[in-house]
Amino acid sequence: MQVEAGELLKGIQFPSDLRNLKDSELEEVCKELRQYIIDVVSVNGGHFAASLGVVELTVALHYVLNTPYDQIIFDVGHQAYGHKILTGRRDLFHTNRILGGISGFPKRGESEYDAFGVGHSSTSISAALGMAVASAYKGETDRQHVAVIGDGALTGGMAFEALNHAGIEKSNLLVILNDNCMSIDPNVGAMKEYLTSITTSKSYNRFRDDLIAVLAKISKNGPDAYGWAKKLELSIKGTLLKNSNLFESLNFRYFGPVDGHDVNKLVKTLEDLKHISGPKLLHVVTVKGKGYALAEKDQTKWHAPGLFDKITGEIKKSTPEKPQPPKYQDVFGHTLVELAESNLQIMGITPAMPSGSSMNIMMNAMPDRAFDVGIAEQHAVTFSAGLATQGLVPFCNIYSSFMQRAYDQVIHDVALQNLNVVFCLDRAGLVGADGPTHHGAYDIAFMRCIPNMTIAAPMNEEELRNMMYTAQLKDMGPFVIRYPRGSGVMTDWKRPFRALEIGKGRKLVDGEEVAVLSFGHVGNEVSKAFHTLNAEGIYPAHYDIRFVKPIDENLLHEVFKKFKKVITIEDGILPGGFGSAVLEFMADHRYTADLVRLGIPDEIVDHGEQPELWRLCNYDANAVVEECRKLMKSQPTKTMVS
Structure with missing residues (x-):
């Protein structure tokens, strides 16, 4: 389903189009961008609340900066939907997270505007600092480097390591702290309390409103004026906050907190910060889920809600006739x-x-x-x-x-x-x-x-x-x-506990000629495959290994003494995985057999639904059927397992 963009957003293919607009039109752009995200995600799914919270910040960044020459690195990337829509991917946004479509995260191979591939948290400051140092080395003194990091990601140790290093560099680096008191769940820890103390200091908030513009002007008048202004600023900040500023102690120029939903104030602030050299941190306060009332109220639930009715807020879930296995x-x-x-x-x-x-x-x-x-x-x-x-x-x-x-x-x-x-x-x-x-x-x-x-x-x-x-x-x-993402296979799962013998597998199905060895949930794909194979007169054996370390050597001796055709299957990378463990055993004990390993190949696997990816990587039920047929040298024409 293709969603219609608003009148202003319709004319924006790239940030250069956005920069042709007047300041007075930016609020409308934000409104249309937010609505476009709601419209598309409600029918296609994906991460939701995080991108709604940074609409104004995203618009302001691309309006002020000369992207992609200036580089923006979004930490984690949950919040980058607005960025993608404004950077040439609006008409592809409906393919977000779909097999063959655009990625749900920034991805360097997808667009020159995606300066760094992300997905795990707390990496943005390190990456942006590396880019800033590289630009300084190459003489690109006018190039801006911006890391957008949430207060949740700031709890990661790597972020502090990067701040510590950046504080001794003189690189042109701006860290934007997107403070919404949330990651996926509410944030915890002393950093949360510290940021709260800053955002609630009324005296400091009154003082900081004029500080950024003043410093930007002073910075143009030479190093002496700049040094004097910095000393004055530190003195006043320390007095108003009653303690030293953490970021200032790491040699960052701290500015904020700023209302992250006032796009015009953000534009003015970012314009001023472009003229202040060295490492800087802008503290922006936002609301995760901004503009969609239900997401603002329950930010964890609406982090990635799936499909939903954008009018009623009802999250669409299938209602099967019979009870379903739990996750x-x-x-x-x-x-x-x-x-x-x-x-x-x-x-x-x-x-x-x-x-x-x-x-x-x-x-x-x-x-x-x-x-x-x-x-x-x-x-x-x-x-x-x-x-x-x-x-x-x-x-x-x-x-x-x-x-x-x-x-x-x-x-x-x-x-x-x-x-x-x-x-x-x-x-x-x-x-x-x-x-x-x-x-x-x-x-x-x-x-x-x-x-x-x-x-x-x-x-x-x-x-x-x-x-x-x-x-x-x-x-x-x-x-x-x-264990995997998603549901299992049992509805009556809550049974009495039973201790398992460490390193002991089990034979589920006795069979002839071919043995299939599985590790984990993927064994259920083997069971599906056996329905098709048995109907064709092919009766392989099935062993559930249970433990890959220590591996059940007695069971493996049984397998290799009886079978000369063996298949291993796992939901893991093949090099070094379960199949490799079986190969090592076979080599160590000088067994010979035709052994086929099914699992994740030695390559980066893209995004898509799980069954699509299992099929793509050739380790679903159909793959087991085909490999058994090949080993049995039998290729009957039968309906494949769906």
């Missing part, structure tokens, strides 16, 4: 509370994803035993390690993709000390429309090479419960449980 993350959340009720040593930890991971269930039930530590995966892991040294059993829930950011801590702080930290890796495998920055493709490979590690993956909800139960038993050491 894996909800099974995790309810199971964790159930386990914690009987084991007082269990604690819950998540880095800023309480609702996404369903850790909020424990946070509500046991607020003193569950922690949202902010967007700080490294801290989450080492914090968990500290808990474990004291005899507690932390369940550290991190999305598989985000776990990549804490790899050193997993090795050094957990595995080296053989601590019983349970890593629940949500969104393992291909996640769908969020695309390559969020795919949990690599965890099997990068966890499997770490000593002391146990790595498990459930095929269904009951298996997830039993793995969680097993992981909290005494002296288990580092324990990884990976």
Whole structure:
């Protein structure tokens, strides 16, 4: 469905068109841009509230700056829809996050206006500083570099590392702090309290209104005037705020807070800041979901609501006739509370994803035993390690993709000390429309090479419960449980707990000639495939490995002694993954067999719906059918599995 743009927005293909408008027309542009985002996202889905909150800021940036020569880096990228619409992609915006369409995040290969590819948080300041230093080195002294970072992303340690470095450089860098007190869930921590103290200081707010323009004028009069003005400014700021400014202490020129929904004030402020050299920080206060009342009221719910009726606000969900299996993350959340009720040593930890991971269930039930530590995966892991040294059993829930950011801590702080930290890796495998920055493709490979590690993956909800139960038993050491985004396969999932034997797989189906070995939820694709194969007179065996480390060597001996045709299937990258573990076993024990590995290929996989991507990567039910047929040298004409 193609949505009609408003009269002014219709005439804007690129920022150069926007700059031809009068200042008096910018408010109308913002109104039309906000409505266009609402219209398109309501029928196509995607991230929502974040982009509504920065409409005025986005318009002001492209109006003042000479993009793409001047460079804007959006942290995370949830808020970049308005940016995409104004930079040549308005007529493609309906393809957002769809297979073959534009990405839901800034992507360098998609547009020259996307200065840096993002998807994970807290990277924008580092990237912008690198660009600014490069421009200075090349003599591009007029080039502007702007990092737009939210107060949620500012909780990430990498942002502070970048601020610390930028403060000693003299590069032309502007950091815009988009302060809306939210990431996906409400922000937590001391930084939130600090920013609140700044935004509520009435005396300081009155003083700062005229400060930016004055300094911009003084800066043109030479270094002596500039130095005098800076000393005066610091003195007044310190007095009014009653303590030193954090950003000023890092050698950033701090300006703000500024109303992030006053587009004309933003334009004037940005014009003035262009004339102030060195690292600067502009504190902009916005409302996530601005302009759509329901999103302003419940910002977490409307972060990415899916399809909805833009008039009534009703979020459209299918209403199946029969009960549906729950999402894996909800099974995790309810199971964790159930386990914690009987084991007082269990604690819950998540880095800023309480609702996404369903850790909020424990946070509500046991607020003193569950922690949202902010967007700080490294801290989450080492914090968990500290808990474990004291005899507690932390369940550290991190999305598989985000776990990549804490790899050193997993090795050094957990595995080296053989601590019983349970890593629940949500969104393992291909996640769908969020695309390559969020795919949990690599965890099997990068966890499997770490000593002391146990790595498990459930095929269904009951298996997830039993793995969680097993992981909290005494002296288990580092324990990884990976599970995918979305629903499982069981409606009657809440069954009594049963301890699993570590490193023990299971034979689900006995068979002939071909053995299919699966790891995790993808085993359900094998079960689908067997319906088709059995109808054709082909009867493979199916083994659910359960544990890739330690792997069930007795089971593998059974497989390779009986079968000369073997297929492995996994929702993970093939190099170093589950199939590689089976190949290593085969080589170590000098077995010979025709072995076919199905999984994520050694390439970057784009965005699309999960079933589309499984098919694209050739590890869905149809792929199992075809590979079995090839190994059996039988190609009957039958209807493929849908």
